[in-house]
Amino acid sequence: MDKQELVSVIIPAYNLESYIERSLRSVLEQTYENIEIIVVNDGSKDKTAQVAEKILRNAGKSYRIINQENQGVSVARNIGLSVAQGKYIKFLDGDDTLFPWTIEELVRAIEENNCDIAFGGQNVVNLKGKVLYRYDEMYKYVQGIYEASEILRAFLLRITHISLNSSIFLKEIIDKNLIKFIPGAKYSEDNEFISKYLYYARNVFVFNKAVAKALYRLKSTTKIPSLSAFHNVGAMLRLKRFFEERNVQEIAKIIELECIPDSYVWTIGNLAFNGYPLFDWLRIAKMDKVRRNIISCKIHNKHTKFGKQQNFLINLFRFSPFLVYVLLRSYACILRIMHKYG
Template identity: 35%
Template sequence: MAEAYVSVVIPAYNAAHTIEATLSSVYSQNMDRIQIIVVDDGSLDNTYRIATEFAQKDSQGKTFIIVKQENRGVSAARNTGIDLAKGKYLFFLDSDDLLEPDCLSELCEEAELTNSEIVMCGFDEVGENGTVLTPFEQHYRFPNKGIDGTKLLKLLLKKSTKIWTSSAIYSSSLIEQSRLRFTEGAKFGEDQEFIFKAVFNARRTSCLEKTLSHYVIRERSTMRSRGLSHFHYVASMLRVHNYLVKSGSSEEILSLIRKSKIPEAYMDVFALLVRGGNNMEMLDILHRHKAIRKQISNTSIMVDSLMWLKSVLLLYAPKIMYSYWQKTNQ
């Protein structure tokens, strides 16, 4: 384990109220040789100062790189971090999320023991006060150890399991050899896009059957904001499909994306727009768009029966779906 070395990339934008706790959770990891890279993406608050002052702590085997760049979005910030990373493994952590003290050591140890290019763990969704809102095992199961990337990708697309931005480490050589970067300019779905592409290219993956990271749900988070920019999520899934086509993916995987993931992306966006109080006339125009209707109509009952039912209702009884979305957070 002594030779394992991990770079933690933390993009930050106006994170003055959370960055110190996030950095503390990395600083408190029970391993050394951790490179902590904070990329301040043009913050207008004290994020950069707080991160810089934190970096003055006694290193305890950790090294810090704190950089500030003009505001270009989270993908650009993560890409800057990748370019600066020197570790054998890469780990991405958002500036308001937290890790268990043994998260990185256990992930790196598993990667070394199994020669895996990606190692995932469980994660819980927690409130700002630390209360667990959604345990990982409530909706997902842990995949088998030692499976290749295509098998893991199928499980991800079938929603049997899930990798969150901060619940896996990646071999740096995998990222470089696959020439993977986050899509700059994408506002939503860019993390899933990166994860799906990385998993597809992995020869071997592994899993730790325990929860080691915490996704903090905040009332004012970006994903809870409203607007047509959420269609970036659909674009991300379309890019995944096109990437896999060019990479020679199996028809089974491509079908899962076309018949489940892309329609699901549309459903998520429409639900966000409705719950945001947007004009129903605008939403009616959107759901009547020929290209959108065609992609939603691809939903297969054999792939995802619930998504198929929602797609049918949206296409042929939109008022029912609008009413449902207004009353629920599902």
């Protein structure tokens, strides 16, 4: 690349003093040099902001650390967007990391192929860097250039997956179309944002490789069993309205028939995996609306390890929700051991 356009790396952080250094180091080690780093400290009660300041102070990169009262990850990302100066936006969660070449290759893919977004896969790793789940064990990635509408369908049908960590966006599209994260949303706010972005985008570049690493962290907020996990369903209902209002009935129908049932599957699975009390979980799982949505869910990525597991658990749910709970809790315990001793 002859001229390096500015990339704004937005990192929301809440109580991550033990993890944010590794994330920031992965950004500072990027082969792409023209970056600004925006850390939004979302009311942390630990030394997250101080650790970030210590690392960035003499790093030779433009940076900002914004301290706000705890308002959630959506507001933190929106604050980052409001001050970002870059042509490109790169989101990164404060406990996850990039490969040294990630930003350079994502930007090159957009610029050389006239695309509006580029993304790849994301490996799930433990603190020692051991891969617990490889990107292609979860979803399908076929490298190349695609129309955004095609990727939107594949994304909503869960054939492929786009994470904020593993993608890069054009700020112009975000600003022009007023795309924001929904304040207060705790789950699937990222999928909602990405789906709206794809609606306004033209072309997409897909990498068939991991471009980011998500840390499996035992004490993250998403590992706390809470009924706020049903925010997944809320996000899909909002997204359905978004496409209905724009008369994109095909996509609205996909969300109704595919995404909403899948959001119930994910929510119930999340609660079981993270240890929501068994009898309370069974009561929720057996509710007519919940059960109907789960058993109607279709798995479109059955060729992957993750897809096969999902399909098995949905079929088992029809027979015994209790066994589904036991299996998910057992797998959670195995992952804890792998995470600890990996």
